[in-house]
Amino acid sequence: MSSVVFAPDSLKGSISAADAAAALASGWASVRPDDDVVLRPMADGGEGTLDAFAAAVPGSQRMPVTVTGPDDASTDAAWLLLPPTPDAPAGTAVVELASTSGIELLGDRRLPWTAQTRGFGEAVAAALDHGVSRLVLGIGSSASTDGGVGLLTALGARFADADGRPVASGAEGLADIASIDLSQLRPVPAGGALVLSDVTHPLLGPGGAAAVFGPQKGLEPADIAAVDAGLARLAALLGGADPSTPGAGAAGGTGFALLAWGARLVPGSAEVAELIGLPHAVATASVVVTGEGSFDGQSAAGKAPAHVAALAAATGVRVALVAGRIAADADTSAFAASVSLTDLAGSAESALADPARWLRAAGEHLARSL
Known part of the structure; x- marks a missing residue:
């Protein structure tokens, strides 16, 4: 046999x-x-990451959650609770961007200026509310190029324009960011946050989020410079991470936002393989x-x-x-x-x-x- x-x-x-x-x-x-x-x-961090863990880890539980989709519509999703381990005594949460803020949720539509990652952040917040010790975050298959602003907003950050008003969602709000308030931003859990990605692109420039992945999300060639400039503005104001870090450009800049939050980026396939x-x-x-x-x-x-x-x-x-x-x-x-x-x-x-x-x-x- x-x-x-x-x-x-x-x-x-x-x-x-x-x-x-x-x-x-x-x-x-x-x-x-x-x-x-x-x-x-x-899985490598994109679509199917939750399913891969659920199939391989005995005792895992799907935790239903309703989030704001990339098009602002109410979206039914779930995060996965893995059983406690010595390194994560309150369990590990696996949260997938693809099922909360992913491009597949849009069908044939593309919303290059307004799609955002708030739903992904809401699912992360739900896992934190549950009290998990550690996060594993898959960030493939993103619908947006919002630099992770939606994600961080759902976790308590505030992004305001020159008049103190919240900026618009998605890439269209990046250029208007004048101030960022992180005083209410929720901390990374004690066991850390591991980010799974198969992308090594930086945040900015010809190999960055807007130039490489923006067209897949509907950006026209003439739009790329403006979105890249918006991401550069975000990086300068947010700080906390180097925009040239490999993977910072993943998921429309969500990789950079997670680095700035305190998460650690790792190659998705290799990490999933170890974890399962x-x-x-x-x-x-x-x-x-x-x-x-x-x-x-x-x-x-x-x-x-x-x-x-x-x-x-x-x-x-x-x-x-x-x-x-x-x-x-x-x-x-x-x-x-x-x-x-x-x-x-x-x-x-x-x-x-x-x-x-x-x-x-x-x-x-x-x-x-x-």
Whole structure:
């Protein structure tokens, strides 16, 4: 009997990491029912981070919360309470920006000037109200470029214009910030706040939040300089962190706001892997299967499949890749086998229409071929 670990990331906008792992395992088990299957769904701080922890940590509890979404609409979400540990005797809260202030909540809409991170901050505040010892914050999939002003506002900070009035939400309010009052800002919990991100971009400049990620959120090329200047104004007034720190530009500058608050930024995939016990699971496995939605030339830079492959390589375990699509520029040399759902289904449209079906088919294929 072999032990097979299934550790995919989510196929963004299609299926969660937990459901992807379950579908792959189901397909594998239909061919090799005697194998021991271990589900360790992965995440890098974006969509699916809560699901990854919930699937991997026994005794975790979803804590419902209603927050202000990126478009100011009331949004039902949840944060995850992990059981107490010696380092976090009152438990750890996992809070995900994607499900509270994420771009997926907008559907096909883009609100480049008004989208904001207040809902993420409200979920963090709810976890603090519960009395947790530690925070783990996933900040991928942001809808906004507000520099984390919404987040900090929900935690008690006040951002005012020259007349002392609260500035507008979102990127449009950045240029009007004249003063910042942090006297009521809630402190980081005793066990600290760990920020998960797969982004290493600084806050400002041509490699910063506005220039690199703003267009994905609807900013026009002519808007980028103005938003970058607004973020620079925020950084100068807020202080507390270096805007050139790798990851400060994550989530539209939310990374910088969290650094200024006192949180610590870490590579998302590596930290999630440690927290869910993936290194031990891989070390005792015969085969590991990982994956994501689109595996391309950028996937080696901090994405979950690359980290899983590195863990497997370090222990001499075979690793396979399953992806919604595998781009022509992708390097799959680290994998003993690779499967594209688009190729299996015959088209991207068919794969997206029923991802669980084709993930099961991929699991069957790998069980026969490995």
